[in-house]
Amino acid sequence: MARGGPFDQERELPTEVLQQLRAQYHLDESILQQYYRSLENLFHGEFGPSFAYRGVSVSDILADALPISLALGFGALLLALLLGLPTGILSAWKKNTKTDASLRTLSSLLLALPNFVLAGLAISLFSFTLEWLPPAGSGGIRHQILPTLCLGLPFAAQIFRLARNEALSALQSAPTRTARAKGLPEAKVLQRHVFPRTLVPIVAFLGPATAGILTGSLVIEQVFALPGLGSHFVQSALNRDYTLSLGITVLYTALLGTLTFFADVLLARLDPRIQSLR
């Protein structure tokens, strides 16, 4: 158990005041009673009041923060797919050319850079050198661009690698060779025989990617001062905001479970081998 409580501060509260606060938040009850209370709240879809944001309920905080995190997360995921998938196939198709080499170097670089370093570089380039985009804050599309880019690019690099590997083996597989031998145009070959196979490992990667995006957003949200779930998650633990940290944990679990489930269902549809296991 973490030591220290939500009302601890440098300036100690008067004893009477502290007792009142503890009673208001039911901290004077036994642990079992408190456990029962939060379970009961949970069944009603409630988490109770936040300890740190007095007078604000955890549900309200989550309702404010969730859309911001979702926009950031899905934006980054979409960006990663749009960039990673086509470049991966291109790189495999142009194997051992200059295009392939430069794309691979770029992806290694993006994978090696921690996202806060990437964010620093992006801010110094786009906010200070070019003065195109604000360095932080929220409120408009312009504020979304840099965080989405910094969160999405490392995943784009990962998807690029997966797509390239799978596309390479698809390009050398028997069906592709046969299709080419039968004179199918190269574009059709890629579309019919390479692209669908490339999707399989990428969809399988979406589950872990979601988890990665959730944790990655902690850092990105902090760097860009975005009021999403990630920064709340860290701060609620530091503040000993019990209700808020429980609320976010439940929400994260639900998000992760749902998305992994959908990824699995999708995977079964894409890959007949998985379906045949039934």
Added chain:
Amino acid sequence: MAILDPLLATGSGDLRVMQALHAGLTRFHPATLQPEPGLATSFTSHQGGRRWTFHLRPDLKWSDGTALTSADVLQSWKRLQSPSTGAPFQSWLADAVFTATSPDTLEVSFPFPHPQFAAMCSSPALSVAPVPFTPDAPTSGPYQLESRKIRDCVRVKKNAHYWNALEVQIPHIDFLTVESQFTALNLFLSGEVHYTPNVPALAIPKLLEKFADAFQPSPQFGTYFIRFNTKKSPFHDPLLRQQFSAAIQRNLLAESVGAGRMPAWSFVPPGIPGYPSASLPSPPQKVIDKKIPTHVEYLYNSSELNRDIAEILQHQWQTNLGISTRLVNQEWKTFLYAQRQGDYQISRSSWIGDYLDPMTFLEIFQSHHPNNRTGWASEEYDGLIREARHATQQDRRFQLLHEAETLLLREAPIAPLLFETSQELVSPKLKGFHRNLRGVVDWSRLTLQEEP
């Protein structure tokens, strides 16, 4: 911004927003911090500050246009006084008696003198806020709440019914919540914000060199010090505590941490008009007892500055006393818990005064004060503080407090290290800004010049 209730707010960020929204009977002069008429046109003290009379301005209004009278002041203060409110500054009014003798006259009396009460009235805790309170309720200050997005932005707009609305120049202020000091610095440098209270330590040399018009560290009414645990061996021995305190080379320390911080030779920071500064006693001659353990433990809460200071102390104690120090760092709440439980030998501390008076520093080391946390108890000290509380002459009061401080420094349950400095970044476009000892901002007296 976590708490938007002026009576509950303690964080400096929250308090800055509260200064914009809620007005007190007095307001502070932005440079000297001396109290000036606010909602009250005049205030007088009697019996050395045991009794106070305030006369409210005629025709005061809340931001929704309804009348604000002495009855509203009483209600707001009663809410502060009641323990069920959970106000951290509840003790300020705990034993006060206040009455409204007419719609615009207030009488306040205390069991002992409160010479600083007029100054305290400019603090958000004693400001006039509606009862029952909600963050959207009408305000008495220069601004009213327009919107709030948690952990993002609190936007306030000018209150047309503020008593001094004519003077308020900036129509809107956005208060942004920014966790990372680097992010705040980026926002400032790109011109997105005009004021930020802190800067990252790494950036200080560059800022001093290149942004001298915006970055001018100035003295703060705060002291960085260490607590010794006097309940436990080895620091139950005052002589050892003195040795440890004397072995600190404060000039070197201040120089190393930089940013204009000054070495502290007393606990109460300088800057209180009329208060004679105390100073650390000359180092004891006696050599350290052989029984003393060869190493001690120093506890601090994780931060770059605290770590730097800990390492310098570790080095100085090793060099000057031959004692090795183990450094232990803990996350803030865990650290507070350990300090409160007396689970430490030496621990890093700091204290910031609530108003310009030595009492806000010295009262915390009374034997039973919850913020003492050193286990040090001295009847003589308690007596001096008690006597000072009852003194009606300011000279006598300051003399007693000076004696108390001298005793505190001699007995050394604490050792002062540095006086804090403000690390504010203020845009040159912001006119009328004064850096003051408490780092408080009167938003109503600022103007923003887009073209400097």
